[in-house]
Amino acid sequence: MIGSVQRAMRLLEAVAAREHGAPAKQLAREAGLALPTAYHLLRTLVHEGYLCREKGLFFLGEAAERLSSSGAQQKRRSTVSDALARWRDSIGAPVYYAVYRDGEIEVMSVADTPGNPAVEEWADFRETGHAHAIGKCLLSQLDESARRDHLDRYPVRSLTPYTVRDNAGLLRRLERTGRMEPVTERQEYALGTVCAALPITAGTTAATMAISLPVHQADRLLPAARQLQGEIGRLLGSLAISISI
Structure with a gap:
């Protein structure tokens, strides 16, 4: 397994478990990641549409919703x-x-x-x-x-x-x-x-x-x-x- 993919998936799972969104520090803690690593991956996931950020909180984005709908x-x-x-x-x-x-x-x-x-x-x-x-x-x-x-x-x-x-x-x-x-x-x-x-x-x-x-x-x-x-x-x-x- 590619480590960065594993870490990104853990962040996605952590966001999906938080209906009302969560800040980066909380997500990093729940995913077991260093905060700089979490920030880097969160920015990438936002850029790709898998997450969105509103007022400092991260939510699932349209790309993740499409995956969920397809599933x-x-x-x-x-x-x-x-x-x-x-x-x-x-x-x-x-x-x-x-x-x-x-x-x-x-x-x-x-x-x-x-x-x-x-x-x-x-x-x-x-x-x-x-x-x-x-x-x-x-x-x-x-x-x-x-x-x-x-x-x-x-x-x-x-x-x-x-x-x-x-x-x-x-x-x-x-x-x-x-x-x-x-x-x-x-x-x-x-x-x-x-x-x-x-x-x-x-x-x-x-x-x-x-x-x-x-x-x-x-x-x-x-x-x-x-x-x-x-x-x-x-x-x-x-x-x-x-x-x-």
């Missing part, structure tokens, strides 16, 4: 990925997590196995939200204006013989969707596959978790979706899950 984001992403993997194993089906952000459908995470593979994205998920359960679930959470804007950009088109035929038909189907009910599709995006998606709404952002199964297991779809719904409820009851991952 928290990674932790949230890891938590969601771990949860999807657990549900994949307990349900015996691929599990998907997606959000609607800036007018686009984004699949954020997928947990599958070689024995239960995810649906192959043969047609861009962002452009085919009318056909798959993930897209329809996200669109069902939008207001009418946002739905029509999405369909103006990505109009309905047939992917299989089972795909909804036009924008009007899709809008009618979305309007009939129950607020917390699973949204299902059967071979509308890919032949041989059925899917179900569950809505997750926080503030103004729409999100969903979904599962897919081969068509010969279609009778498992709704029971598996209900099982996933229960698992999501338990997770949300114990964790403030961020949908901005």
